[in-house]
Amino acid sequence: MKTDLLFRHPIRIFCIANFLTVILIVVTFSFDYIPQWAPGAFAILIILFLKGKSGVYELIKSMSFKFINLKWYLLALIFPILLCYFSYIGISMVEYKEIVNLKLSHSLSDYGTLVFLIILGSCGEELGWRGFMLPQLLKKHSLFTSSLLIGIFWGIWHLNILLGVPVFLYILF
Template sequence: MILSHNNKKSNLKQIAVYLLLVFVLPLFFVLLKMYTPLGRSDALTLILFGLEAAAPSLAAILTVLYFEASHGLGQFLKERYVYHFNFNMVLLSLFLPVVIIGAAKLFSWLFFHIPPTLGVLTFKKILIVCWALIAEELGWRGFFQDKLGIYLNELVMPIILGIIWAVWHYHYFISGTMSAPLILFTLGCIADSYIYFAVTKAANGNIVPASVLHFSENLCCNLFSINPEYNNGSIIPYLLYVTGSLIAAAITIFITIKRKEKNKALL
């Protein structure tokens, strides 16, 4: 995409504002939970956690609202949720994590004799998992991915986005609501960024498939108890899960390269 000088400056400003908001907002909500009376109420704590998790989408909404006003925000939301809805991609996004994470759990049992325990999904957990449908993808895939893609090609952009996405989870770690092997987690975020990009591109920018993918992945991670803390400290299930994501990412990279070669041959 070729941008004018003014458009490039505006785009960079939007990226800067988005990144500032996406990293500061969750910290603000964490501090409210930890150091104010709001954190003493279970209901208010859950609401603050929801706002903390939704920082990417909130940051995107605030950024678009600031730079493009309410009309621009309305158009942005239509483009991301209404236009080019792809039911087939939604189905693929729903079942892909089941295959990857289910296989990781199965292989860890068959080949490493790790008991195939399943997680208990309480009402609170179900609520948090369902929140993934709207909490993040409007920001990461709906806004930031497009902005970053103006400057980086399809093979490099998911790496940068994946690293930033992984680092963004810092607030979960400092508040003690999340635990995962950091290196594997970062690799998983990078791999997932390729998959999410491919899904969003196939849906022509509609983020419903990516949102369903995020929901399904979180659901399967909880249902199949994939984290080390649920497997007597063993990282094997998580390692197999990330390996599966890397294989899926490698397939999307291969398809991207082949598509580029085909397009060049047609020129």
């Protein structure tokens, strides 16, 4: 019975497990922590249960870099930095009527550690959203619909970070 439920509804179980984890973390610790590796962990657990170790290997292998033109990697790395920089300038001009000097208040190693942790956490999310959820949704939906569903779920999942309130309060009310 349990196995049949997991085989028939892997996406629902994946989503429910992620929401329950977020609710548990929020209730027991703080409102501003969200477990970035929860989607990846549940993806691995569900795949392990459904397809065994070979399925987990395929899941992780599917997340490897595809060697495409270097300009796309550079664009993906540089564009967010430029976006932040120009946003900072725009906010400075609106808020202070001048460009405020950007001062780094921590050492470069602190920023390096932060970047590493952001990338590490993002890998956990991508493993769940893109590595597990997207292929499952593509079995029944178009790429557009699948991407839209993941975007909606991702947005709800991150709602407590964006608004500083536990996500389950938005679901309940």
